[in-house]
Amino acid sequence: MSGDLAARLDETFDGDPPDDVDEAALDRLKAVAYVMDESIRVPGTEVRVGLDPLVSAVPVVGDVISGGLSLYIVVESAYLGVSYATLARMLVNIAIDVGGGAIPFVGTVFDALWKTNVRNVELLLDELSGESQPGPVTDPDEPEPVLIEVDEPAD
Numbered sequence: 528m529s530g531d532l533a534a535r536l537d538e539t540f541d542g543d544p545p546d547d548v549d550e551a552a553l554d555r556l557k558a559v560a561y562v563m564d565e566s567i568r569v570p571g572t573e574v575r576v577g578l579d580p581l582v583s584a585v586p587v588v589g590d591v592i593s594g595g596l597s598l599y600i601v602v603e604s605a606y607l608g609v610s611y612a613t614l615a616r617m618l619v620n621i622a623i624d625v626g627g628g629a630i631p632f633v634g635t636v637f638d639a640l641w642k643t644n645v646r647n648v649e650l651l652l653d654e655l656s657g658e659s660q661p662g663p664v665t666d667p668d669e670p671e672p673v674l675i676e677v678d679e680p681a682d
Contacts, residue, residue, distance in 0.1 A: 548607055548655060556600050556651065560644035563596060580638035583628040593638070594625040600647045613654050617647040 564577040579597075583589040601617045624643040628634040 552603055552607060553652075553655075556603055556648050559596070559600060560642075560648040563593070563644045564642040565645065574639075576639045577642075577644075579624075579642075579644070580628075580635050583638045584635050586631070587629070590625050590628045590634070593628065594621055597621045597624065597643050597647070600644055600651070604647070604651045607651065607655070609651055609654050613650050616650055620646050620650075 562577055563579045565575040566577045568575050579593050582593045582596075585592075598621065601614060601621070604617065605614055620643045624638065624641055627637040627641060630637065
């Protein structure tokens with residue numbers, strides 16, 4: 528295992544995951560995100576890219592393959608018990624990645640900069656650590672709406 532990958536997998540996050548969370552699954556997800564989004568350093572810069580922009584360079588097929596690999600993180604996150612709201616955000620990230628990556632020529636650069644898999648693993652880790660719990664749809668202090676019915680006058 529390369530030093531960069533080992534360092535990435537040893538990365539910790541604030542808070543502890545619940546006891547029933549599969550640590551091996553978290554390590555797999557971090558590894559997939561690293562390989563897809565940050566495994567290759569662009570020489571002479573601090574910019575890192577992964578296999579995502581390289582695979583996506585193949586028109587249409589590359590974006591479909593890349594999106595499919597990104598869905599693995601969403602499926603594994605669902606098994607780990609992530610909320611539907613977080614799963615929806617992950618799917619939106621993938622949709623943006625596939626849509627932006629499908630643009631000829633510019634899409635490859637977009638894929639290199641929009642690190643969907645890293646974003647999705649961060650969403651997972653934030654939720655598991657309790658940092659980012661989705662709030663209620665409505666404010667609990669907000670009063671209930673009042674329904675006013677108006678009868679039409681009889682003719």
